[in-house]
Amino acid sequence: MRRSNVRSANRKRNGNMDAMKLQFRQSTPHRLNLFPRNSKQTxxxxxxxxxxxxxxxxxxxxxxxxxxxxxxxxxSSEKRKFGIVIDGGSTGTRVHVFDYVVKAGVSEFNFRDKGLVSMRVNPGLSSYADDPDKAGRSLERLIEFGKKIVPEELWGETEVRLMATAGLRMLNLSVQDRILDSCRRILRSSTFKFQDSWASVITGTDEGIYAWVVANYALGVLGGDPSNTTGIIELGGASAQVTFVSSEPMPPEFSHVVKVGNASYNLYSHSLLHYGQNVAFDILQESLGSTHSQSVTRTTTQTERVNDPCTPKGYVHLKAPSGSSTQNSIHPAGNFSECRSAALTLLQKGKEECVYQHCHIGSTFTPKLEGSFLATENFFHTSKFFGLNSKGRYISDMMRAGKKFCEDDWLNLRSMYHTLDEEDLMRYCFSSAYIVAFLHDSLGIAMDDERITIANQVRDIPLDWALGAFILQNTQDHPSWINIYVMSDSSRLIAFLIIFVLLMAGAxxxxxxxxxxxxxxxxxxxxxxxxxxxxxxx
Known part of the structure; x- marks a missing residue:
């Protein structure tokens, strides 16, 4: 009985445990179920x-x-484009219309044939200093010229820029602003693409850099080894520029880094305001009446007379120099050596204030010239007049030709060059002497130095700074394919990108x-x- 009771008790205990186990197993699926919904719903x-x-x-x-x-x-497609640059020079205003293509994101220029057409009007913008509001009207003919070149359907996307140079730099800022505002009004109504900031007075340094860019682009070395580049010396009407790659340490205000492609160039570039050929001649003429002038010899007679070594004998001046306080008469002396000395005096003015190691012209720092050079603008025009070779012993040839011209009789010169304006013809005496004083006496280039080449164009490409400005604007930053598409069809791309972002965010x-x-x-x-x-x- 006791065993039976024990077995019975064990069976009851085991039965209860089995029930507990069964209950536990039944609840397990509920505790482990990760999704309360059945699989058919999920x-x-x-x-x-x-x-x-x-x-x-x-x-x-x-x-x-x-x-x-x-x-x-x-x-990858080829797209035809146009660009317009207006050069506001000291003696005239010139428009350049560029016709080029953009292929694979790179601008390809053709400055020969019809890839570049230009037109000039006189006088320059600076001549409107007394009536600045009329300056803009002088651009109207240039704008109409541009519209004849650029297809009408491309007017709205063709950029037009006005860059004024030394003529405006010589005016005070208030007059500059009024002249530029007058020009902006005309350019805004031109139907070409224009922003007010695109009409400005550029620095002389920029002008020199732009000229250096187009020169080396024409030579085919832009973007290559800096040691293979060529420097450039410009002699304009109101200013002169000297620009070249220099390995010499320079004060920061004279050192300028230009990057083209993968190449970087450390340039010396400086503009010499008031040292252009026309302004220098005017300064010399004004100095003729000064008793303190170091560039002329004065002989006092009953009517005060001033000797002018830079004018051929026999030429009659129509007016006395403005610097004279008495009624003067100018006596043309026609002496090349004295004219050269007078020109050098102008170029060395202020040299005593030089704070640098080298000051070849005035108080301006100039490093030692390195490499070969192209001499442009009035260097070229004067050489062409005298029929000089573009290469070789340029300075010594100029000195001989200038000496012969200056010391010849005016009547004989007038007969030989009867087609030229008399005042323009007379100035070639000063031009030749000024060039020798500038290159040899100031910059220290030897008389027989063959590194100097006189040119107005290279391989049919004009050596005009405006071309260099256009090249830099279109080649310094090569856009990627995505930027090309953004610029060509930005609204559609932006819409696609918004949809793309929204869909990805939703996903x-x-x-x-x-x-x-x-x-x-x-x-x-x-x-x-x-x-x-x-x-x-x-």
Missing amino acids: FPTSSRLNIVIYASVAISAALFCYVFYKAMGDW WSLSKWRKPQVKTIYDLEKGKYIISRVNRYS
Whole structure:
């Protein structure tokens, strides 16, 4: 009986434990169920979300491929373009109309044939100093000329820029602003693409750098080894510029780094305002009446007389120098050596104020000249008049030709060059002497130095600083394919990019929303981890 009772008790105990085990097993699926909904409810929802995500990614990828294809097509296609630069010089205003193509994101220029056409009007913008409001009207003929060259459908995308030089730099700022404002009004109404900041007075340094750029572009060395470049010396009407690659340490105000492609050039560039040929001649004429002038010899008679060594004998001056305080008469002396000395005195004025190691002209720092040089503008025009070779012993040839001209009789000269304006003809005596004083006596270039080449163009490309400005504006920063597309069709690209971003953001949000939020708990009773889902909104 006792054993039977024990067995019975054991059976009851075992039965209760089995019931507990069974109850535990029945509750286990509930505790381990990660998703309270049955699989029939969950599966379709998950599939739909996956379809939406995949569709969003596919559409975004398709849009991106389309944009890329269009951009690459625009990048590799050839597009014809035009550009206009107006050079506001001291003696006249000239418009340059450029016809070029952009291919594979790179501008290709043709400054020969019809790739560059120009037109000039006189006088220069600085002549409107007394009536600045009329300056803009002088541009009207130039604008109409540009419209004849640029197809009408391209007017709205063709940029026009006005860059004024030494003539305006010599005026006070208020007059400069009034002249520029007058020009801006005309340019804004031109139907060409224009911004007010595109009409400005450029520095003489920039003018020199632009001239250096076009010179080396024409020589085919721009973008290459700096040691293979050629310097440039310009002699304009109101200023002169000297620009070249220098290896010498320079004060920061004279050192300028220009980057073209992968090449970097450390340039010395400086503009010598008031040292242009025409202004220097005017200063010399004014100094003739000064008792302190070191450039002339004065002989006082009953009517005060001033000797002018830079004018051939026999020439009759129509007016007395403005610097004279009494009624003077000028006596043409026609002496090349004295004219050269007078020119050198002008070039060395202020040299005593030099604070640098080298001051070849006035108080301006000038490093030692390195490499070969092109001499342009009035160097070229004077050489052409005298029929000198562009290469060789240029300075010594100029000195001989100038000496012969200055010391000849005016009547004989007038007969030989009867087609020229008399005042223009007379000035060649000063021009020749000034060039020798500038290159040899000031810059220290030897008389027989063959590094100097006189040129107004190289390989049929004009050595005009405006071309250099245009080259730098279009080649310094080569845009990538995406920038090309942005510039050519920005509104469409922006719309595609917005859609692309929205679709990708939507796909990311959906993927985050459908991902369950879970927590992991270690069950001590079972000795294992249990994963359960957490309501994301709780």
